[in-house]
Amino acid sequence: MAANVPIILNNGRTCPVIGLGTWKSKPGEVTQAVKDAIDAGYRHIDCAHVYGNEKEVGEALKTKFAEGVIKREDIFITSKLWCTFHRPDLVEGAIKTTLENLGLEYLDLYLIHWPQAFKEGDELFPMKDNKIEGSSVDYVDTWKAMETLVQKGLSKSIGVSNFNKKQLERVLAAASIKPAMQQIEVHPWLNQQPLIDFCKSHDIAITAYSPLGSPDRPFAKPGDPVLLEEAKIKTIADKYGKSVAQVLIRYAIDRGLVVIPKSVTKSRIIQNFNVFDFQLSLDDIKELSSLECKGRVCSMGDTYHPDYPFNDEY
Numbered sequence: 074m075a076a077n078v079p080i081i082l083n084n085g086r087t088c089p090v091i092g093l094g095t096w097k098s099k100p101g102e103v104t105q106a107v108k109d110a111i112d113a114g115y116r117h118i119d120c121a122h123v124y125g126n127e128k129e130v131g132e133a134l135k136t137k138f139a140e141g142v143i144k145r146e147d148i149f150i151t152s153k154l155w156c157t158f159h160r161p162d163l164v165e166g167a168i169k170t171t172l173e174n175l176g177l178e179y180l181d182l183y184l185i186h187w188p189q190a191f192k193e194g195d196e197l198f199p200m201k202d203n204k205i206e207g208s209s210v211d212y213v214d215t216w217k218a219m220e221t222l223v224q225k226g227l228s229k230s231i232g233v234s235n236f237n238k239k240q241l242e243r244v245l246a247a248a249s250i251k252p253a254m255q256q257i258e259v260h261p262w263l264n265q266q267p268l269i270d271f272c273k274s275h276d277i278a279i280t281a282y283s284p285l286g287s288p289d290r291p292f293a294k295p296g297d298p299v300l301l302e303e304a305k306i307k308t309i310a311d312k313y314g315k316s317v318a319q320v321l322i323r324y325a326i327d328r329g330l331v332v333i334p335k336s337v338t339k340s341r342i343i344q345n346f347n348v349f350d351f352q353l354s355l356d357d358i359k360e361l362s363s364l365e366c367k368g369r370v371c372s373m374g375d376t377y378h379p380d381y382p383f384n385d386e387y
């Protein structure tokens with residue numbers, strides 16, 4: 074279906090299918106980007122404490138509430154618990170900091186950003202011997218603390234991000250509130266079909282991050298292939314009279330996923346939302362999925378951490 078229909082989460086709440094990504098959006102740019110997105114029709118913003126720009130996202134929300142363009146209940150705001158706040162007694166303080174920065178009383182969705190816990194403290198990336206220093210907190214204990222946030226009204230829904238199948242199984246076995254969402258990297262080079270099938274079988278919705286291949290990721294190396302320049306996707310895009318970015322966004326939506334492309338460029342913010350007048354054929358979705366090449370672009374690099382998620386097959 075081409076229409077802009079929100080997906081329904083396992084707790085009955087709805088989530089708009091396109092959200093604006095905000096990782097790497099500089100504090101000086103993100104306020105305008107969020108305002109432009111809301112004016113273009115976006116009703117979902119993807120945030121995180123570690124992006125270092127939640128105050129500036131909050132300024133845009135404040136303006137749009139004051140202008141009467143949106144009310145709080147019209148917009149879906151996601152944020153994420155950073156790895157240094159996994160210890161159960163730190164979780165409530167972490168969401169309260171995020172809420173204060175965003176100027177909100179509640180989130181729509183709060184995710185455990187990564188399964189790995191890092192050493193608690195002021196450093197977001199605590200380093201020791203040139204490596205990120207881990208902490209032994211079990212993400213299942215973190216999950217139990219996340220559940221209390223729903224009971225306290227601080228987040229309407231809770232979920233996870235970057236969890237593998239085994240990690241999700243452990244959370245599901247202990248949960249009294251099931252994760253509503255799993256946010257993972259998804260695009261044609263990493264189509265994630267096995268993990269998506271597993272999540273769907275447990276009624277966990279999926280958000281596709283880095284849907285355009287994250288060309289501005291800080292760890293990109295010169296000569297790395299660029300998803301937005303993939304010739305086969307360009308051929309499909311030409312057929313629909315759409316851009317490669319629009320086809321990549323539709324690739325997520327037409328597989329039943331939520332998608333959160335990031336941009337700070339007004340014309341692209343508008344373009345990325347202008348995808349509700351076409352739909353990919355099943356053959357084109359298959360063709361795009363056949364580009365799978367384990368092409369993950371986003372990873373934490375702490376492969377030695379016992380909870381590093383990407384050592385398993387999925």
Ligand SMILES: NC(=O)c1ccc[n+]([C@@H]2O[C@H](COP(=O)([O-])OP(=O)(O)OC[C@H]3O[C@@H](n4cnc5c(N)ncnc54)[C@H](OP(=O)(O)O)[C@@H]3O)[C@@H](O)[C@H]2O)c1
Binds near residue numbers: 257283316
């Ligand atoms: N949970 C996690 O661990 C995790 C990890 C990664 C990402 N995320 C979330 O997912 C969001 C999206 O992922 P991402 O930021 O990695 O990358 P992305 O959305 O795949 O790509 C963003 C890049 O594409 C450019 N771009 C956007 N629209 C375009 C268009 N129509 N044509 C050409 N270029 C375009 C942007 O440029 P300009 O901004 O300069 O326009 C930017 O350089 C993040 O911002 C974040 O919110 C979550």
